[in-house]
Amino acid sequence: MDQLLSVLIPAALIVGALGAWRRVRLWRQGRPAAVNLLQGMLRMPRRYLVDLHHVVARDRYIAHTHVATAGGFVAAMALAIVVHVLGVENVVMAGLLGLAGLTMLVGTLFVARRRLEPPARLSKGAWQRLPKSLMAFSLGMLLVSLPLGGLVPEGAASVLTTLVLGVLVGWGLLELVVGMGWGGPMKHAFAGAAHLAFHRRPERFSDVSGEGRHPGSRSTALLPLDLDSEQAPGSEQSMGVARPDEFGWQQLLGFDACVQCGRCEAACPAHAAGQPLNPKKLIQDMVIGMAGGSDAHYAGTPYTGQTTGEHGGAPGERIVPQLVEPETLWSCTTCRACVEECPMMIEHVDAIVDMRRFLTLEDGATPEKGAVALDNLIATDNPGGFDNASRLDWAADLELPRIRERPEGVDVLLWLGDGAFDMRNQRTLRSLVTVMRAAGVDFAVVGEEERDSGDLARRLGDEATFQQLARQNIATLSQYRFARIVTCDPHSFHVLGREYPDFGGHYRVLHHSGLLAELIDEQRLQLAPAASGSSLTWHDPCYLGRYNGEFEAPRRVLRALGMEVREMARSGHRSRCCGGGGGAALTDVPGKQRISDMRMGDARDTGAEVVAVGCPQCTAMLEGVVEPGPQVLDLAELVARALVVSEHNSSTLREPQEEVPA
Amino acid sequence: MTSPEVRVLVSSGRHPVSGRSGAAREDARAVEMALALAGEGVTLLHAGDPADASLRYYLGMFHEVPGLPSVGRVGRLDLLSMPAESDATSLLAEQLRHAGASLVLTGMRSEIGEGSGLLPYLLAERLGWNLVAGVAAIEHCDSESATILQALPQGQRRRLSVRLPCIATVDRAAPAPRQSAHGPARRGQIRVIEPQESAGVALDEPRGQWRFEPARVRPKRLKVVKGGSARERMRAAASTGGGGGGRVLSDLDPEAAADELIRYLESERVLQ
Known part of the structure; x- marks a missing residue:
């Protein structure tokens, strides 16, 4: 038996390594990018144990199962090499090997249990075979260790049992070691480890956050396309x-x-x-x-x-x-x-x-409405094709200060976003202006010189138009002085704050939830307590929450309003999209139901009277859902409603109270 | 069907909202019609400022569309260099005469400058070619002739058989242009042709004296609907107005026809 293993294990390792080499060649078909091999491999274990763990642990069952199975396997494999190949045979090693085999066997039983009636999201096929292979290997290793540890007399192994054990271990080695390199379910261990070591976005791991491309972020900014080099004369390389x-x-x-x-x-x-x-x-x-x-x-x-x-x-x-x-x-x-x-x-x-x-x-194959929006962005700087000079029409009576009239600089530059052309979002903007005035915020707007942030163009794949808009906006902003930018559009928030740095625009950008939370913390707003018993729920916009990790500020604002904040089934980092991001509202691919309907269903299930939003897209998508359902109100509108208005203020302060829900 | 050599005359347009220069919408339709008809056999032609970047938009349309002829990887545009104020007619006519194109497509009128829509007529006159105005579709085209659908008001179509060479102006009823993509737009080749000494670009003298100002929206004639029934009001609202008052004259000799036209123009106070 020992001789059999001392041949089988090295053979499996060699064949597996050949497969791994072939796998590496498959990966290297991609466009080249330099990596630090040694540094990556050294960083890998920590990334696996620390950074990955918080993701894996969201499914506790499989997390524990994986610890037992993978941990047991790695230990058993290492010990088996020491014992059977290097020939270090003693009771301690055998005991350890048996223990590793046993741990893995226990884990394997849980893997098998999950695979009995697997959830719909799991793939079947070869993956259904995996628990059996795992069991063969772990059982084999456990049994092989018994005679070495003296638990079973050395001579007890008959030819038949040796044969059976050999088949078990051989099967296990084939799946786990050879398959790791050549493909099959266990390929994930090799590719996964390499992926952790050489991830394209190293900023996602705690060992490099703060250095590199997107310091301090969740590394959610899209990576720029180098339009000039890809268009070099004679280059056959296409873009994208x-x-x-x-x-x-x-x-x-x-x-x-x-x-x-x-x-x-x-x-x-x-x-x-x-x-x-x-x-x-x-x-x-x-x-x-x-x-x-x-x-x-x-x-x-x-x-x-x-x-x-x-x-x-x-x-x-x-x-x-x-x-x-x-x-x-x-x-x-x-x-x-x-x-x-x-x-x-x-x-x-x-x-x-x-x-x-x-x-x-390259293909000019953006779905029709998306292509129209891109043409509009090129011709009019906004996706709706509106006259950009009308960006401030909604504020004709508000006498908003322009940043160009404030050369000495302001605290807050209010970035309007394309919601400025949307009548629904104009109500939000007016509320935000009301609140900022009530709190005495020193602010100004860019106005007619503001262009679309380029979010839509970029998500639709039009990097050229995005970069053009980004450069023009950065050039505009560079003329003015301001401490920070505030916007009620999470898409602008993300693009200005996270994606403009790649083009030389470095700004402190706040979503209006952040500003409102700050004003409340500093007690610059006088808020009337909400009617008792009223409840609401907060819909986390993807580009605020998942993209930028801001889950807390809007909830802090809502709590300050004195209303009960109920959480939807999917909230926080698991919040469900409204269906309006990434140009999906324009490309409008038919499905069986609408994403916004499902999201409104989530909100309805909480029984809240109001679903609070913080994004013009989400507002439009959720308000497009047929009644009955909770009322859709922006954070700024909710705060403006709760404002205690002192009499000397301008007429705009009164307006939100006069609004009657349709 | 052998795909013929097709030239498209393109001009620099003006966006109706922002006033920014870009593609002219009718010319873009002409390019689309040409590409759908002849694919790789299409060359664009423009007379004007070589530095005009808006022409790249048309080159961006040189990409494949499933079910339509292949257009090749690189679009071609011949640019006859001349000052923007000059008269393009003679330059274009010379170029077309020597290029050996059989079918020339263009929009009905340009979006900037005079926008009189006369250029195709002047070219056809100078070259002695046929001219079809307001094309909605080209049904068939070979090296000798083409079958063309001409757009008439209220969705009517007239099928014409035209002998080539021919200049056709493309109506707004023609299929919408494909998307212009950045890659082919930047790849496309613009060949700048400097005018020969002998050609002598004619400076447009009268134009120098004109004063240009933005067009105002013309007031619409109110339609007074007298009919009482909903059906009549609906019909009145849906009708394109005008009409009804004209006369159909046929089989007149040219002299008499010209007299009729002059009489009409005098009655409308166009001629005084």
Whole structure:
């Protein structure tokens, strides 16, 4: 038996290493990017144990199971090499090996239990085989250790038991060691470890936050496309990603790390709405594209309305539409729920935007209304095609100070965003102005010189228009002096604060919830207590919450209003998108239901009378849901309603109280 | 169907809201019609300022659309360099005569400058080519002739058979232009052709004396609806107005026809 293992284990390691080398070659088909090999590998364990843990631990069952199974496996494998290959045979080592095998066996039983009636989000197929393979390996290792530890007499092993044990261990080694390199379920261990070591966004890990590209952020800013170099004369390189081998190699590595746990699928609003997008399937499609083949072997939930086996790809072939239909890419709201959930730190949104970039910049295939919005952005600086000079029409009677009339500078520069053209959002803006005036905030607006932040253009893949708008806005802002920017649009908040730094615009940007919370903390607002018993719920905008980690400020404001804040089933970092982000409201891919209806259902279930929002898109989407349902009110409107107005103030202070809900 | 050599005359447009220069919307439709018809056989032609960046918009339309002919990787635009105030007619006519194009498409009128819509007529006259105004679709085209659908008011269409070479102006009823993409727009090749000494760009003398000002919206004639029934009001609202008062004259000799036209223009006080 010992001799058998001393041959089997090295053989499995060598074959597995060959497979791993082949895997690395598959990843390296992607666009090159330099990494520090040694540093990455040294950082990997800590990233796994610390940064990954908080994501994995959201599913406690599998987190504990994984600790036992993976921990047991790593220990058993290491000890088996020491004992059987290096020949260090003694009772202590044998006991440890037995213990590792036992730990793994216990974990394996829980894996098997989950796989008895697996949740719909899990992929089946080869993954159903995994618990059996794990069991074969752990049981084999446990039994092999028994005679060495003296628990069973040395000679008790008959030829038959040796044969059975050999088959068990061999099977286990084949799945766990050979399969780790060559593919199959255990590929995730090798690819996942490498992905952690060489992640394209190292800022996501605590060991590098504060250095690098996006200091202090959750690394949610899209990475800029270098338009000049990609357009160099004679360059055949197209912009964005058309073929799997045009992804960065780290992205391909990331796709390959997927464990098909389907947490992204469960979180994806487009998937829930019956639109043809499933983030898990998308990542698997990218793996298929990288390795070549068809999606016939995919054993998870397909894209709604499509059957598996009809699409396929290869590294050098177009992704759309052979491998992925364009509707799949345009269904995404870029809400990042999938990225937030992914225990393997895969960047789904980056991949989708990369592919959209090609469709828009090279193929001219943006869905119709999206293309119109892009043309409008180029011609009029706003997606609606409005005269940009009318950006302040809603405030004709408010005599808003312009920043150009305040060369000495102001505390707050109020960034209006494109909600300034929307009558609903104009009410929010007026409320915000009322509150800021009541608190005596020193503020001014950019007014006619303000352009769209470029959020929509960028999410639709039009990096050229985005960069143009960004540069123009940065040039405008550079003329003026202000301490910080405040906006009631989380998309502007994110883009100005997180994405403009790549183009030389560094600002302190606040969402209006942050400003309101600050004014309340400093007791600069006199608020009347709310009617007792009134309740509301807060809808976290994706670009405020998940993108920028601001969950607390709006809740602090709402609590200060004296109303009961109820939480929806999906809130905080797991908040469900309203359906309006990423241009999805324009691309409008048909589904079985609307995302905003589902979100309003979440709000209705809390029984709250008001759903408080903090984003013009969310307001529009949620107000578009048919009644009955809670009233949709912006944070600024709620605060303005609760203001205790002193008589000498201007007429605008009265207005929110006069508003009658429609 | 052998795809013919198609030229599209494109001009720099003016956005109706922002006034920013960009593509002219009718010219973009002409480019779309040409690309859908001839794919790689399309060359754009413009006479004007070589530094005009708005022309890149048209080159951005040179990308594949499923189900339509391939357009190749790089769009081509020939630019006849001349000052913006000059008269483009002779330059364009010379270029077209030598280029050997058989079908020339363009919009009905430009969005800046005179915008009289006369250029295609002047070109056709100078070249001795056929001219079709207000094209909604080209149904068939070979090296000899084309079958064209002409747009008439209220959605009516007239099918015409035209012998090539021919200049056709594209109506707003034609299919909407495809999206202009950044990649092909930047890749597209603009070939600047300096005018030959002999060609001598004619400076547009009368134009120098004109005063340009933004157009005002013309007041609309009120339609007084006298009919009582809802149906009549609906019909009145849906009708395009005018009409009814004209006369149809046919089989007149040219002299008599010209007299009729002059009489009409005098009655409308266009001629005095």
